Amino acid sequence: MTDIVIHGASSFIGKNLLRNLQSRNFRLIVLARENSKIDTGDSDISIIRYNRNIDEIDPAKIHADKPVFFEFCWQGVFGDERNQIEQITVNIPLIINSVRFANSIGVKHWIGLGSQAEYGNLNKRISEEDVCRPTSLYGKAKLISSDISASLCRHYQIEHSWLRLFSVYGPEDNHDWLIPYLVKTMKRNGAVSVTMAEQYWDYLYIDDMIQALKKLVFSKGIGIVNIGSGKSVQIRTIIERLKTILKSGSTINYGAVSYQKDQVMFMEADISRISGLLNWEPEFDIEMGLTRMLNQYIEVHN
Secondary structure: OOEEEEEEOOOOHHHHHHHHHHHOOOEEEEEEEEEOOOOEEEEEOEEEOOOOOHHOOOHHHHHOOOEEEEEEOOOOHHHHHHOHHHEEEEEEEHHHHHHHHHHHHOOOOOEEEEHHHHOOOOOOEEEOOOOOOOOOOOHHHHHHHHHHHHHHHHHOOOOEEEEEEEEEEEEOOOOHHHHHHHHHHHHOOOOHHHHOOEEEEOEEEHHHHHHHHHHHOOOOEEEEEEEOOOOEEEEEHHHHHHHHHHHOOOOOEOOOOOOOOOOOEEEEEEOHHHHHHHOOOOEEEOHHHHHHHHHHHHHHHH
């Protein structure tokens, strides 16, 4: 029996991982705020609540044997939130407390979620060897957190993994990112307002992300790695494909939204490192992922 602790199980990635691990040979422990909505439907999952900070929890309440710890919590991921001071004052202490708490309960492997924003606007295929030049406080806070978490894990002799995620998508995403926005709007034949959509971005389907996380459960720490599909796709292609699959009557207003000042026009992950370390490759290309996502969306909403 493998013990797993998840902090941030109400996030898009967290809830998908939790759902996937249920009814398998794992003991699952969820750490959540008092007001966090965690609907597991499984009485065998232990949910331990806290008010403000994870370090309020008495480690003696965690009955686990050398668990694997997933850290998915982060404050401020949308728009202007990415340049608010809380990126530094809230999130960096959150990561420090997470690793310290992990040590107090005997965690063997701590896994944190980074971002392609740590690299900044490189406009190229990105490997872990590229120099990081983040342009937002969000990216800077993630980068600092990757270094601090690695240092603390070395100090506590905990295995460390930090996944620099490019873009992930799938059904039930609770964030109003581009693809969920397009699906919701096109389903009601509403007008879609976007940029000229000339960007090429890297999108990873959620099921592929979960498969990588599951492999990490049985892996030693792999350090800082990129995680993405490894293949970029033009945003305009995604828009047109969704419109076709949904048979939507939406008008697409290209250019109605201006590019950001530091707009990333090309973003693609070199995933050779994580692929080699975990023997993992994404199974879903963008066509398969969008089709699967929409089929599940239609099942739920029709």
